[in-house]
Amino acid sequence: MRPFAIAGLQLKISGRQSNLAHITDRIEMLMYLYPWVQMVVLSELATYGGWTGNAAPLPSETEQVYCNLAAKHKIWLIPGSLYEKTDAGIYNTSPVINPEGQVIARYRKMFPFMPYETGVESGTEFCLFDVPEVGRFGVSICYDMWFPETSRTLAVMGAEVILHPTLTPSIDRDVELAIAKSTAAVNQCFVIDINGVGDGGNGRSILVAPTGDILYQATSNEEMLPIEIDLERVQRTREVGLKGLGQPLKSFRDRKVNFSVYDRASGMDSYLRELGPLEKMSRGSRAGINDNKTTIPRPIPDSHHPQGFAPPPATPGTGAHG
Numbered sequence: 244m245r246p247f248a249i250a251g252l253q254l255k256i257s258g259r260q261s262n263l264a265h266i267t268d269r270i271e272m273l274m275y276l277y278p279w280v281q282m283v284v285l286s287e288l289a290t291y292g293g294w295t296g297n298a299a300p301l302p303s304e305t306e307q308v309y310c311n312l313a314a315k316h317k318i319w320l321i322p323g324s325l326y327e328k329t330d331a332g333i334y335n336t337s338p339v340i341n342p343e344g345q346v347i348a349r350y351r352k353m354f355p356f357m358p359y360e361t362g363v364e365s366g367t368e369f370c371l372f373d374v375p376e377v378g379r380f381g382v383s384i385c386y387d388m389w390f391p392e393t394s395r396t397l398a399v400m401g402a403e404v405i406l407h408p409t410l411t412p413s414i415d416r417d418v419e420l421a422i423a424k425s426t427a428a429v430n431q432c433f434v435i436d437i438n439g440v441g442d443g444g445n446g447r448s449i450l451v452a453p454t455g456d457i458l459y460q461a462t463s464n465e466e467m468l469p470i471e472i473d474l475e476r477v478q479r480t481r482e483v484g485l486k487g488l489g490q491p492l493k494s495f496r497d498r499k500v501n502f503s504v505y506d507r508a509s510g511m512d513s514y515l516r517e518l519g520p521l522e523k524m525s526r527g528s529r530a531g532i533n534d535n536k537t538t539i540p541r542p543i544p545d546s547h548h549p550q551g552f553a554p555p556p557a558t559p560g561t562g563a564h565g
Contacts (some may be wrong), residue, residue: 256443314344
């Protein structure tokens, strides 16, 4: 066996104010209740919510708070992600902190959720790290998983566990859960998919085995999700097949086809160029109906607001949605 104890923290996240004190409190409580936990994973943008106005260079004071927590409890800590401000722009970045409190890697999200996550640049480097005597872990953030090439690359590079912080408040969460299960099955690895609640998502975090089976799925409330996994299951499944059947990683290794669609010079992707610009739909466009009777205020593009747009003016006495 190669046992390892991971805990996801599905927390209620505010998009209007810092969540750092709440997150710190919950990590302290988690480690009091479950001192055997060796790694803690939070949801995407858990600390400050989805507002790029809080972007800051890394390392930062906030990141150091997480480093101190990791060192105090001798845990690996993936604190969701933070908006990182750089000379090249803003990135959605997930630090990886070891039990000595050192940042050993920072993963920049490759696929910002466009056209909603406006003003955020795309990362280009994959993130893998080894837990000594345990195994290899890969990091993916939210929308990245909708592009199977990202997860497949991590698996081909040896990832046995994919850690996947997400911020999903929308009605496509069911689809995302199906993607998490299929990602685990086709790559024969564990998937640890942690969502937030409140402004941080609609919950239903999911832990998936290398066979695609659900180890645990949370509700839509705050939850701690501590679980022990055995990484020998990954090796065994990859060697003998998923439930003794398909061996997709071996088949991928032995393929005779080269996928020229990934060569942009091949012209094979010409159809995609016919799909129009990557932009948010509005009333009277290809989405919705223009009844010519009602004028609906259109969102004002604003990269300094959650979800990448400014809300309509608040109704007196109600306050604006955050």
